[in-house]
Amino acid sequence: MLDDLPGRLYTARTALTRMSSRLPKVVVNDVSVSFESHGRSVLALDRISLQAHAGEFLCIVGPSGSGKSTLLRVLAGLLRQSAGEVRIEADHPGSPLTAMVFQEHALLPWRTVRDNVTFGLENRGVGRSEREARAREMLAMVGLTRFAAHYPHQLSGGMKQRVGIARALANDPEVLLMDEPLAALDAQTRTIMQEELLRIWATLGKTVVYVTHSLEEALLLGDRIVLLSARPGRVSRIYRVELGRPRGLEVRAAPAYGALLETIWAQLREEVVRAMADDRGSSADGSGA
């Protein structure tokens, strides 16, 4: 019976999501970002428009240099867009709009696991007892209860990233942002973490914006996949992943999975090839490669 709990939670969540699924949680409207580089202005993102619905797991993929991380940093408020607007609907006053899970975990090395998890709450002036309760809850969710008093350097890569996830979730953000959180992990750990992520997401029903360079990962996790084009990043296409929920690794055997993978890869491949051609063109001026 307990085995079915994630499934039932999922069903409840789905019902909720259905009701609110037309409610956009994140609205990105014509957002452009340009950088100054060697005295020239380089366009990183070009008029990006997309939405993430409440409770949706939205994946963003694209060739390297397509500005996936830049887009996430704009959503996180770490970077200001040059044009356009970003709107995140706040349903719970007092919660931060976003919390980010960084690619290289970015934990504070001088804080224990517990104190890393409570860091955001401390900064917002949440009381000690509530912080501790919250940390206990989150560490239990990511399976690190026994490691609360450890320092980050005593943990494996996968465990560090779990702490990063717990730290983000402890803030109860409106939207969870994840920047290739599993890219640095070995293949086995990554697979296990993907399943963990699905379980956590099914339990909490958070809106997630997830950047990855792995199509397989996007297909396993996402409700929709936004494909960005090579520099400058534009929304190339948006795919709906109709693979049912709850989803596990067995989804990889489904014919629909293979078909969608094929479709998106064909488009992504085009973008990658164009990006490579651009790189050659710009780096080989005159040398005639």
Next chain:
Amino acid sequence: MRTLGSWLAEHSIAIVSPLVLLAAWEWSSGRGVLREAFFPRPSTVAVHLAALAADGTLWSHLTTTLIRIGCAFALAAVLGVVLGLAMGLWRGLREGLDPVLAVIYPIPSILFLPLVGFLVPPGEIALIVTTAVTSFFLIAFTTTHGVRQIDRVVLEAALHYGARGWRLFTAVLLPGSLPSIFTGLRLGLGFALIVVVAVEIVSSSRGLGALLWLSWQILKVEDMYATFFVIALVGAVLYYGLASLQRRLLPWVQDAADR
């Protein structure tokens, strides 16, 4: 908790090597390979050391030197860390002071003694200030470096999770630079010992440096070696003491000072 036995086993090389050196010295001095008038046997030196300790001479000089190091180091540490942090945080200050420090820093500290004598009352205070100069520069340098080397990604994460202002300083910038600050403190303490002995030789009748120099001038070579040994021991105790303090205070630093 480690047992004494396993500690000895782990550090056997570090314990055995000076003993071997002492034994070799004892042997060559006793056999006339080294002239005993200039290189007395360690066992003779030990007898003189015991005599110096017994009549109180050693303790009074040792206390004087330790108080001077303590004052000079405290001065250097407080001012060095404050200036270092400020330079780490404010680019203008860093760029303005860097060339000045780079020019002053390599000057042998002892040369500051007459200069310092113009600025502060000569005597004890001038001695302490001179001792502090090089340590101060070292500590300021390493502290600046400590602030600069904090991982950008960690800093960005801290900002993202709402750390601002004073809180950003106490929870992120300061702990992030502590490993470097400690390195600076250890180096600075070592330099304080070197300089204080040198300053005592030229300008004081008290302290281990003065005792060493006096023993040399009146050819009490055994006393000179005994003082030598005490100075070396003070250096080792200060160095390892600060290293173990670092391990205690900064448990997150891997292999702190172990290597």
